[in-house]
Amino acid sequence: MTRGRRRRWRLGLGAAVGSLLVGTAVLPSSAADAGGAGDGGAVADATDYSVTVDPNRSGAAIDDTMYGVFFEDINRAADGGLYAELVQNRSFEYSTADNNGYTPLTAWKTNGTAKVVDDDGRLHARNRNYLSLAAGASATNSGYGTGYTLKKGEAYDFSVWARGDSEVTATLGDADGALATPRKIRTRGGWAQYRATFTPSQDTTTGRLTVATTKDTALDMVSLFPRDTYKGRKNGLRKDLAEKVADLKPGFVRFPGGCLVNTGSMKGYDEASGYERKRSYQWKDTVGPVEQRATNANFWGYNQSYGLGYYEYFQFAEDVGAMPLPVVPALVTGCGQNKATDDDALLKRHIQDTLDLIEFANGPTSTKWGKLRAEMGHPKPFHLTHLEVGNEENLPNEFFARFKQFRAAIEAEHPDVTIISNSGPDDSGTTFDTAWKLNKDAKVDMVDEHYYNSTRWFLQNNERYDSYDRQGPKVFLGEYASLGNQWSNAMSEAAYMTGLERNADVVKLASYAPLFARTDTVQWKPDMIWFNDQKSWGSADYEVQKLFMRNVGDRVVPSSATATPSTLEPITGxxxxxxxxxxxxxxxxxxxxxxxxxxxxxxxxxxxxxxxxxxxxxxxxxxxxxxxxxxxxxxxxxxxxxxxxxxxxxxxxxxxxxxxxxxxxxxxxxxxxxxxxxxxxxxxxxxxxxxxxxxxxxxxxxxxxxxxxxxxxxxxxxxxxxxxxxxxxxxxxxxxxxDDKPAEPFRQVVTRDKATGDLIVKVVNAQESAARTKVDLGGADVADSATVTTLTAAPDAENTATDRPVKPVTSRFDGVADRFTYTFPGNSVTFLRIKKG
The missing domain is CATH 2.60.120.560 (Exo-inulinase; domain 1)
Structure with missing residues (x-):
């Protein structure tokens, strides 16, 4: 994600995106109702098209990993989001250095004598602060919003690290009183972790956790975790959010950023002097016991605990059946900072950190970092095959000089790992051209492209990759989206994705971005999955991504289609x-x-x-x-x-x-x-x-x-x-x-699913009028019916917490033949899965 691009990150621009083609015609609920039975005449204002398929020729092979997801901790995607911890600021590390509105007691309300202490009595060198409560004092945490959302009868695991001889009482309640029997814990001696379990007696959205002591006591890492996490993992993920990602069936998970990777100090933690609060995301800060992980100031304006760290990312990718794809800093900052680090020793350290990361992911348990992975609960390797160095650097020459050193070191020890470079923050321009030339000349395996553009741009540029060099570096489209979450945005992206599939021999990986947005902490829009403390929902863009990911196919079947007549008026204004x-x-x-x-x-x-x-x-x-x-x-x-x-x-x-x-x-x-x-x-x-x-x-x-x-x-x-x-x-x-490139609203691609033999005809009709279409399958051996999945809505429709106007409708079409007519509704994305005859 790019902060420095004004057209990219400012909510005021992205939030206002509407439809390219305005219209709110009442549309049929399924393709069959739209005149798809073969006559094509049941819809008023239909426009005639043709799609011609050549099943005797073979198009590009499509990798299983083509479509994936990109997770960056923006919009509170991690703490307060995917990471299931309910306690905000659980280790009292918040600081005005992170955010002007923060203090070490942010999200806490104390009663009696309480203070946050930073001294040699701390729990761990990386966990600097702790809370000192005097006898009879208490502290109450309110979570990330108006309180915890808790469900009656479900288990919530409480834990705390404490030092001192005292009795600690933990209480779970809300405005109406206690929700469960208070838990009394006897603490003794030095730092130790204590646990208890709560089972609320009723549902609430305003839950609070209070800890109180009978004598002077030091507390740290106060935690309340739902036991029902995704896959039941301890220190795990919020179930509904993780399940929505799993339902996509992504081919890969790119993490942890984005701007988190290549902004801030690259120095990281130092045992002697502590750490710089605003530093890049460095993987060694995020592994090991959670109480020993350093916190950091998130680039997007809040604090991140690193409870969701590299181990959890790898585990999540494995749990959803996806390839892990981590991104490491190249010591050239981006996202508006644009500085290159000239510290050679620091560069060598980061290169070694990257080699250590591969060992952590893939190494045997006899190695240092493979052993740590096993100690964390995963003795088997994570099978890391792809790794990206750098992210959207706007200084291509400086970046590439450093990238080559990373590549040489990685190839020497791990020649089987694909190393991904990038082309800067834009779809074109001087930086883009320079970066691509450097990548091509050096025969880089894969280049990451990022762009966030208007609906019109996506409809205009379906052929972008048709002219790319088939012998050059492959493309990883690591971040893309049209600027909004309305149905018009999702349609334009779907139209563009037909071009990605047609060029699957060049575009090997693609991920929409960003993935998550918490509704009360939005730094960027559009986003694929939205949530609050109570629920989550997929945007219109989510529905498009899900439809494509679950119906990819294994190979493109060459096809062509007629275009929409277009008359461009002069620029006026x-x-x-x-x-x-x-x-x-x-x-x-x-x-x-x-x-x-x-x-x-x-x-x-x-x-x-x-x-x-x-x-x-x-x-x-x-x-x-x-x-x-x-x-x-x-x-x-x-x-x-x-x-x-x-x-x-x-x-x-x-x-x-x-x-x-x-x-x-x-x-x-x-x-x-x-x-x-x-x-x-x-x-x-x-x-x-x-x-x-x-x-x-x-x-x-x-x-x-x-x-x-x-x-x-x-x-x-x-x-x-x-x-x-x-x-x-x-x-x-x-x-x-x-500016004379037409914004073509009718786009299509055809693929074949090797496992089922299905021919998958994918058509986007991003205009108000229906598209009456003659389909010629070129003599393909097909059944006489097809399963149809249709997404259609008004262009300005937007899925929300209470309304889901954009959702798939499944129907059956019985008019399939070698040549048949099908009418695709206006403002629609339609997939016809045609079985082999």
Missing amino acids: AVGLSTWATSAAYDDVKVTGADGKTLLSDDFSGDAAQWTGTGSGSWSVQDGQYVQSDAAAENTLVTAGDPSWQNYDLHVKATKKSGKEGFLVAFGVKDTGNYYWWNLGGWNNTQSAVEQAVNGGKSTLLSKAGSIETGRAYDIDIKVRGRQVTLYLDGQEWGSFK
């Missing part, structure tokens, strides 16, 4: 000015039509009455310039002009006054969610790009490295002709593009 985490001044704005007529002219010698905005930022006329003075405000877009304008020239003079980035000049502005803008000095003032927003979701059309100087006035000119745009900076042409 008003103009705009904006900033992002920057103060800037604008002057001499002029818009001239192609006929030379002045459409807008503003030198700000008076007021700024021609400009309107959403209220973000602080805009005012100062000394004959239009100034946005709030250097912390983001997306301060103000607009002027007519949304119907086309074929015009825009001129503006812009000066950066202060802040992190440059400035943004918009054109083709239809509304606050649909526009183009030239982003000069974006990405922490490291590159410039033209971005297109469609219903709030952005895609990059053109990008180059470069920065903007503070205090320097720049002349910016944008020439719009039809769908051709040319951009000039200080009188020199900076770049041009033609």
Whole structure:
């Protein structure tokens, strides 16, 4: 996940994504009802298509591991999420260094004399703090929300580490009183762990755990764990969340990040001096007994306990039948930090840590790290076959110099492990091109690509991998999603996935991202699985991923389809000015039509009455310039002009006054969610790009490295002709593009399941009108019926905690023949499984 990309991580953009093709027609509940019986005439406004299959040719083989999941601890996906521990801040390690709102007693309420202590009497060197309770004092924990969700009659295992001669009383209750008989524990001497079990007498969503002492006592690692975890694992996973992942039947699990891997200090824990709180995720911090694991400040703004560590990740992958795919830091930071570590000794240490990781996963129990794995409960190897070095680095040369050292060391000892590189945080641009050239020249096995784009981009770029070099590195699409969780987003992703399958000889692995989002802690949207303390639900995107993962097939059967007629209108829209985490001044704005007529002219010698905005930022006329003075405000877009304008020239003079980035000049502005803008000095003032927003979701059309100087006035000119745009900076042409690629709504792919012999016809119809389709199976030997699974809903439909408008409907179609007609509903994803005749 990329924090530095403004179009990526800010909720305000992603949350507003809507439909590319607006329409809410009432749709049939199954494909058979949609005229699929063969006549194709039962649906009004149907559009004619054809799909032609060639069963005599062989397409790309599809690996069992093609589709998987990517877990990153974002949106509280781990603590308070997948990790089943109910006690928040169980070891009193929270700190203002992690989050300005934190203290060592966050989530705790004390009564009597209580203080958090950091001294030589601690439980363990990596577990710095503990709670000192005076005689008669108590402490109550409220969990991650309004209290614990507890179920009547189920077992909850309490444990605590204590030091001192005392009686500790543990009480489980809620606002209405006790939920179970209090447990009294006699503690003696030095640090020891004490256990008890609670069985609540009723359901509650506001549970609390209180610990009280009769004498002065030190407490640490206060825990309350549901016994009913996924697969019954101790220190295990929240059952409903893990089951939703297992139900996908993923081919792999990529972990632990993401930005957690390549941000913060790379130094890690040091026995003598403790540890830097904000450091990258390093696997050795996360294994061994939980009371000896170091905590860390999560990149996404909260604390992570590492109770869910590398051992648990490996075990989870094994439990769901997936290949583990860990990611280790390459000592080049990303996600907006963009620094390369030059400490050679530290680099060598991380390389050795990576070799040790492979030993931990695969080594015999006679080795140091294989022995630790066995001691943790898994003497058999985890069968690690793939490992990724680095994540989305924006410094390709610096990253690759370090990657080569990792690769050489790993190949020397473990030649059977596939080592994965990456191509930066974007789908294109200077960093992407440079990274791919380095990877190809070095004959890297596999390259990880990441991108988050608009629905339009995904419908436009189905053929992306058709032209990739079949002899070059394979592709791991490690993170992708359209920016939203509506059905229109999921449809666009489904359409794109047909292209991934068609190119399964190049795209070997693919995972939607992110995986989880806790509803009260959302740093990023979209997300596949949403949850709160009481329940969890799959998004529309989840339903698409599940349908594809469970119906992959083993080999592509070559096929073709007709396209949707498309007439692209000229780019139309008003103009705009904006900033992002920057103060800037604008002057001499002029818009001239192609006929030379002045459409807008503003030198700000008076007021700024021609400009309107959403209220973000602080805009005012100062000394004959239009100034946005709030250097912390983001997306301060103000607009002027007519949304119907086309074929015009825009001129503006812009000066950066202060802040992190440059400035943004918009054109083709239809509304606050649909526009183009030239982003000069974006990405922490490291590159410039033209971005297109469609219903709030952005895609990059053109990008180059470069920065903007503070205090320097720049002349910016944008020439719009039809769908051709040319951009000039200080009188020199900076770049041009033609936005003329159609967003094709009708996409398909056909695969064959070797085990069953089924032919699987997968069709996406991402438009309101139904698609009456002639299907020619090319003489394939097939039965006369098919099992049909259909996902269909209004484009703006979104699954929530209380409503699930996007869900699969299964039906039977009895009109299958060598040639038959089937009508695919509007706004639908349909899979026909046709058995062998």
